[in-house]
Amino acid sequence: MTVQVEVKDRIGIVRLNRPERLNAINMEMVHDLVREFNRLKGEVKAVIITGNGKAFSAGADVKEMLGMSLEDVVREGHMPLWDAMRGFRKPIIAALNGVTAGGGLELAMACDVIIAAESARLGQPEINLGIIPGAGGTQRLTRTIGKYRAMDLVLTGRLISAWDGYRMGLVDKVVPDEALMREALRLAREIGERSGFAVELGKEAVNKALDTTLQQGLDLERRNFYVSLMSEDGKEGMKAFLEKRKPQFKS
Ligand SMILES: C/C=C/C(=O)SCCNC(=O)CCNC(=O)[C@H](O)C(C)(C)COP(=O)(O)OP(=O)(O)OC[C@H]1O[C@@H](n2cnc3c(N)ncnc32)[C@H](O)[C@@H]1OP(=O)(O)O
Numbered sequence: 001m002t003v004q005v006e007v008k009d010r011i012g013i014v015r016l017n018r019p020e021r022l023n024a025i026n027m028e029m030v031h032d033l034v035r036e037f038n039r040l041k042g043e044v045k046a047v048i049i050t051g052n053g054k055a056f057s058a059g060a061d062v063k064e065m066l067g068m069s070l071e072d073v074v075r076e077g078h079m080p081l082w083d084a085m086r087g088f089r090k091p092i093i094a095a096l097n098g099v100t101a102g103g104g105l106e107l108a109m110a111c112d113v114i115i116a117a118e119s120a121r122l123g124q125p126e127i128n129l130g131i132i133p134g135a136g137g138t139q140r141l142t143r144t145i146g147k148y149r150a151m152d153l154v155l156t157g158r159l160i161s162a163w164d165g166y167r168m169g170l171v172d173k174v175v176p177d178e179a180l181m182r183e184a185l186r187l188a189r190e191i192g193e194r195s196g197f198a199v200e201l202g203k204e205a206v207n208k209a210l211d212t213t214l215q216q217g218l219d220l221e222r223r224n225f226y227v228s229l230m231s232e233d234g235k236e237g238m239k240a241f242l243e244k245r246k247p248q249f250k251s
Pocket of ligand 1: 022058060102104134
């Protein structure tokens with residue numbers, strides 16, 4: 001299996017599992033990830049995705065990609081993975097345990113939180129292969145770190161340290177290597193204690209900020225706010241605050 005999955009206390013842990021290829025993403029892994037995300041969506045409160053071995057992922061499998069025709073890439077390609085992640089309503093935490101390059105960084109940027117081990121290295125090295133990023137590496141990256149820093153990474157292909165990623169706002173938190181999964185699990189559990197419905201609405205609204213105008217984003221935020229306000233969990237959370245007790249969320 002190119003992916004190993006376990007569920008612990010309603011937290012899904014997805015491990016990319018082609019360590020001998022630095023977890024390069026091939027079509028088999030795309031299908032495995034799509035299947036697992038579909039399976040996990042009704043089961044968990046949050047998902048952590050990380051890599052087995054010394055890399056998170058070194059990107060799309062270059063050998064496989066070279067063998068694909070234009071028709072294969074357009075018709076099959078990795079689109080089902082990005083679609084499955086976009087439709088996944090629960091938060092996904094990327095725990096970067098090592099090299100996170102090309103499609104690997106694009107995979108991380110399709111997640112909702114990025115935590116990195118101190119030894120992780122990040123970048124978009126596609127230019128070294130004579131190609132450019134194709135799954136968010138010019139778009140999500142630019143919206144996250146700004147045009148000039150994105151140009152530097154996309155046009156040179158150099159890998160940066162986890163701390164440089166942190167300074168650029170690409171990484172939310174850097175932790176010692178041995179603390180990576182502990183921190184990812186701690187965060188997933190903390191989120192998991194909140195109302196699952198409110199978490200979904202909050203995730204949707206924050207993500208909207210990246211792909212819409214300010215006014216459209218504000219409209220969606222307001223709609224989601226009203227929905228949360230009228231939800232069972234919203235009423236329970238506000239009542240519990242006033243009654244000075246812990247809320248009992250249903251979702
Ligand atoms: C839409 C998305 C597009 C894309 O993602 S395009 C791909 C973008 N990614 C890259 O260009 C990264 C390619 N990989 C590298 O440049 C290097 O790796 C690293 C700098 C990331 C790490 O270097 P080091 O630590 O020296 O490891 P190693 O010996 O190069 O890799 C171990 C084995 O893993 C294979 N491998 C690494 N990355 C990929 C890949 N992306 N696709 C297929 N295989 C890969 C290698 O070839 C090698 O294999 P063997 O032991 O047989 O020589």
